[in-house]
Structures are given as structure tokens and as C-alpha cells.
Amino acid sequence: MQATETDPRPGNGTGEPGPIPVVLTINGTERRLEVEPWTTLLDLLRERLDLTGSKKGCDHGQCGACTVLVDDRRVNACLTLAVMLDGASVTTVEGLAQDGQLHPVQDAFVEHDAFQCGYCTPGQICSAVGLLKEGRARSDDEIRELMSGNLCRCGAYVNIVAAVRQVMDGTGAGR
């Protein structure tokens, strides 16, 4: 066994699968967990931590319903192994509101009616928060392109673009 940072349990790294300790900061709270290496971040959030806001749509990185922020970057939680994130900070839709106040993107989604059934919404919102942090979108075309990793089968796209645009322009009625 070569030197690794996380090989604290006998068996791991020598061919025997088994749980591995990781430290994750999830929505601002440090969590010490033991995870099987094949546990995706999405399954960890939903099945172990009861954070069911992040949705399992396709489970293959095609729909974006599982989008969360890892160290402030939007990623597909379904294609991320939790064990690989040791030391990282994860923000889900449940962690966006601060001090009882919705995040501006959440306010904008409400204001613009940017959803119908709501299943894709947590992923859309996390993705939009990531898009705004990246600061690459200027036009509606660019918002559309840079939100293309999130599908909405209800077709609320027009209002989603309007919501993102409002936060981008800082013209929301909210904070």
C-alpha cells in the first residue's frame, strides 16, 4: 500500500472494499461520516442525511436535477463519489437561505413563477447560483446556454431565464 492521505482502516486500498471516514462541510456544518466508496454524493445527501432537496432524475448527469455546489462550483451530485470529496464544502438547496431569508435566486424563482411541478427546481436554483458566481453570462442567450445542463420537462424555461436575469441585473424586489 502506497502512501495515501485516507487509508486509516485496514483493508482499504488493499483490495477489500469497506467504509472510509470522510469529513465534509455540508450547508455550513462539519460532518464526520463513514462512506462506502461507491456511495455517490447524491445518495449520501438523500439517503443518509435526509437532505432530499437534491433530486434524483436521470442519475446519469443528463438532467441536472441533482445539481449542488461543491466548493462553490456547481456539479452533478449523481456523478460524484462522496469519498472523493474528503475535506470539501457542499451546499445544497437546503443551505441557500440565510437567517430565515430566501436566497435572491429563490426569491426570483418565486416571483417569476419559474417552475410548475418543481422537481427540477432545486437543481435549477443551485445551477443558477453557480452560474452567477461564475459571472460568465451577460445576455439571455448566454443564460440559456449556461443553464442547459438543467432540464425542465414542464417547460418553465422562459420564466427561469427571467428569474436568473433579474438576479444578474440586481433588479429584484427582494434583497
Add this chain to the structure above:
Amino acid sequence: MNRFSYVRPDAVAAAVRERASDPGARFIAGGTNLLDLMKYDVEAPSRLIDITRLPLRDIQELDGGLRIGALVPNSDLAYDRRIEERYPLLASAILAGASPQLRNMATTGGNLLQRTRCVYFYDTATPCNKRTPGSGCSAIGGINRQHAILGASEHCIATNPSDMGVALAALRASVRVAGPDGERTIPFSEFHRLPGDEPQRDNNLAADELILSVDLPAEHFAINYTYLKLRERLSYAFALVSVAAALRLEDGKIAEARLALGGVAHKPWRDEAAEELLRGQPAERASFEQAAGQILSGARGFGENDFKIELARRAVVRALEQAAAGTPQSQSDKRVQ
């Protein structure tokens, strides 16, 4: 997903040793393709070697070119100021592919190693020579709208799905790799393979070799270039046909030309004869049509994908026109001018 063990080496040599000691092990970095394949039971590694903590995350100057560490995420690469200014063809191709989430995860080295998106390769209930050598090719005579028109074999007509790779082919990048016996450099054109009678082998990387970097040569093509991608919907879909075109113009004539196609072959398809045809010619439609004829001279359809031959011919001409005019295809406004 199958069960597997997990290790996280902190040095390249240790990672290579891990891989060499277990033929069933796989390196993992972004994981966007490997985990997807594992969920479909196409891949079932005994061990994952997490290479994300290796020191391969930098973009460094290299004799007028750039050395891109294998772990540089696609999004960081596309938005790196040196890439935007000096290799906008590469930035454009990257932004034409996948989604922002996937580009945040996927790495430079991993992009080169992604497997085909052939539906039969993913469907373990069907024969596939790439997945199970000798079982047959279901795409020949099957659903093959997405499949190859160039360089295919009777054993496999799958395509390489990369957009980044098409730009790297045009830019004549090279791939630096490490193995148990040290480092070597593979020209990009020799990195991926045609299917031949070993379609299970996508590339010429040995099983225990690890990609360290992708190296870009000094010639940038920052003025006359384009990446034109044609697909079934406007975003977040693999190419039916894509074209990376780059020209260096002198007095209205083509001093240097680069041309590569995506979505049409088992590897990013570059044709030096087509590039040679363009050299010294006026930068006008007749020259571009000649080059398109050359690059598609060996094209063959398999039924559903017959249309890609004509689509590719027109896309090559249009891309060369965009490059010559200095009006590269926008990756957000999708209108093709």
C-alpha cells in the same frame, strides 16, 4: 454500481504503481464518464485510484506554447485567459461540449479517455465488439445515426464524442504520459486509434500509463478559426458533425491550414492531405470545397447516418468560410452565419 476498493495516492509514481499492480483498477478524476459507465455495468473496476490530489492542476508556459495539467477542469481551461487569448479555438470547442456542471467536474486528461456514446456500447443486453470483443457490432445494420462515416471497420462504427479533442487535433497538441518506465510524449494524432480489429482499444495509452499533461505548440491560430458543431438540439448534445478549422492568411492566401472533424470517426479526424490542398490557395469557397472533398473522399455511410457525409461536406466549407472571415461560431448564439 459494483463494489470496489478505493485509494488516493499523492504522487504520480504511486498512482502508476497502483494501476500496474491491479489490472482491474481504474484511475478516476472527474468521474463523469467512468461513473456513468459503472452505473450501466459497462465498467466494473476492482479498485478506483483517485488521482485528484496529484499535482497536475497547473497551466504552464512551454516554449511559446502551453502545458495543460491533466487535472485542469474543462471549465477552468476554457476560461483561462491564456487559452481565451491564444487558443480561442480550444476554448470554443470546450464550451460547445457537455454542460457547465460537467465541465466543472471533467478534466483535460479524462476528456481524452472518454468512451464512445454508441447506444449499443452502453446496452449490455446487446452485442458490442468494443465492450465484449468478438460479440459482434449491433450498430452495423442497427441504429447508427450518430455513427462513423470515416475510418470505421467491419467490427465497429463507433465515434469518439469529444469536442475538445477535435480542437486539440487541429492545433497539433501532444500528450505527455507517465508509466512504470518513465515518461513519453504521444502526438495527438497518434493518441486515439481507429477501430480495426481491436475496437476495444480506444487509444495507444498502455494500461499502466497515466496522462500528465496536454501540450500545445506555439502556433495559436487566434484570428482565423472556428469550431462549428452541428447536433440534434442547440445545446448539451453530442455532435452529429463538428469542424475545427484554423487558418493563417497572408495576402488573401492560405499560408497554413488546420482542419479536423468530430462526430464522424473513432478518433478526432484530421486529414493532412486536405490541409496541404489548402496551403497556398486563395481563401475562398472553391478552395474550401476542394478540401471538403478531400477530407470526405473515403467517407461511407451505414444507412441512418448516410446524411452525415453531405452534412460534413457543407460544414467543412462553412467552417472554413467562418475561419477565413474571422467570424468564429458563437457557442451561445447558435445561429450559423
